[in-house]
Amino acid sequence: MPVAGIIAEYNPFHNGHLYQIQEVKKKFPDAPLVVAMSGNFLQRGEPASFDKWTRAEQALANGTDLVVEMPVLACVQPADRFAFNGVSILASLGVTDLFFGAEHAEYDFADYARLVQSAHGDFKTYSESYAATFQKAVAAKIGHNVDQPNDLLGLAYAKANLKLGEPLRLNPIQRKNANYHEVELKAGTIASATAIRQHYLAGNLAKLSAYVPEATLATLKTQRLLTWDDFFPYLKYKLLSTTPARLGEIYGMAEGIEYRLKEQMERLPSTADFDQWLKAVKTKRFTYTRLSRLACALLLELTPAEVKEYNKAPYMRLLGFNAKGQQVLSRAKKTSAHQIIAKVSKDDKNAAYRVDYRAGKIYQLQNQLEQDLKRAPIRIF
Template identity: 35%
Template structure:
């Protein structure tokens, strides 16, 4: 069986994701689609609106055959580490291709750009560092460095979020010489950061924005969501009592910061250049998460970067923790969240040839990354009422979902 990999977050699963699944199957000709999905917290430093198990059910019902979890240390990171963990996970489970959505839609632009970057890497790194020293954010400094080596926006726009992620996926495949063919399809009808819903295919950002305004699912959001996603959203809200957003964690992360010393804060991954002092100082009189981030945000420290830092504060993820995955040749395990009958057939033939353990619960391994995963899970469910927390934590040791 041939497998194609998808790198996803499904926050929540929407009609655009269903289109991606359909087109990926066509483009790859694969028998089995395998999604590596962020768990409790996401690449841009946000809590998932519903937990990974309900998102897994929605994905499996829509045509994904296997869902595996991207370890937390890779998931809440900038594009390069996020891509490294995602691509290495898919490689371990044996995909022959990956297919991602992009604003470009032309894979040759990604591979040609990679070749240019390899040839002019010294110039790129030199410009990047100069711009960072001038106080530019990493995305802006990187854009200017790409421009300096001839990767002009008019030819291949590396300011677009899906192009950025896609380029990172292609770099990971080629840097590690993996036997994976990268494929891309054009993202249609909406932009990644669109704030409003204008049709049946809308950005996850706009859908979450509408969901978090209401107690129930508004018609505008419902029109952009498959029926199974509607079911999983309502089921999770009924059982947990919440849809997750940063404001629900404000009191907890505020308590964490205000009871930590500057020295302890400085050990947290992403807290650099004296930022611990600014975080502590601004925390003294803020009343919401949104207000807090706005007070800290600068040209250099973007909203996304600060959200990631706050996730790491919440989970007590240190620079030392993250150091263990940088430049790692592979992920230490693959965690299975769910599968269909097709997915189970694929795993029955593949798992004996895997170089790392295939696990389905936090109780099955002793790797340090699993301890960090457990901490992330506890942090994620911490906002639930006491009588509900235990039931949701129990999911971490249950067998994988089968549909």
């Protein structure tokens, strides 16, 4: 029996995500659909608009059956490592078919992965500055460019899958209408998450009802959407109060960039926001996204030792499920190589999950809601 899987952020859940789920259902009308979702901090190094429980609820209200949290150490990572962590989690849950959006669904991603296998550096030494070189190598091997964001992520999934011995079949879904970073709301029913967030922040809530399902609209009406600027005061304090030597111990810090991060923060006017600081810090080797991720690691005090620990003993947190999801779960509990955390106890708080607990506490500084202790998985029966 097939089990479908999606790796997602749902930041927030919109009609494009719904369309993707409908495409999964067309292919497998009866298969359970499992989602590995980012927690409160996302792959590109930013806080989630809404917390993980809110977004899991949105996902469960729209056709998914089981939602697990990808730990913060699995998420706040370069694309290749993020993809590897996501694919590992889905595979360990018994997922057979991975679905993902792509600008070119006709690409044979599994084949491309085999072709570029040797062009891919070691995960450990991966750095963003390497991305451009990598893209050239890929084009040379495949015969054409692969440079659209979702195509690239698809390729990353395919490479991760290959590395893991191909536990999943790959099912690219042709993306419709919205480009990834598009900020305009186009006519129709699908807009990018970026566009939706920006229109929310600009106060155009009324316009958004055409682009998001009911569950998301309810969230948009009742909860505050968080951005980096909500956490920027802490980051600022952190940089100003910490010695460069200490900053150097944070995950991802390299080449003395800690001096630059600190120096630029000291120089900026007190009214500057996260974006202005980041643009002041940016260099050719340190891209916007790499720096966002670094800022996130700083905010959350992530260390290389913690990343190592996660990689050695990966785990996931159960966010919610329905009856169909529960069946997947029951089977997975017996077979999964990853620990599945259902409830965060005092012990978890001090063991591996402590990093997510810490991230939750920091997220909570702005959204005011307890993220982990005493939070049971959402059950929809």
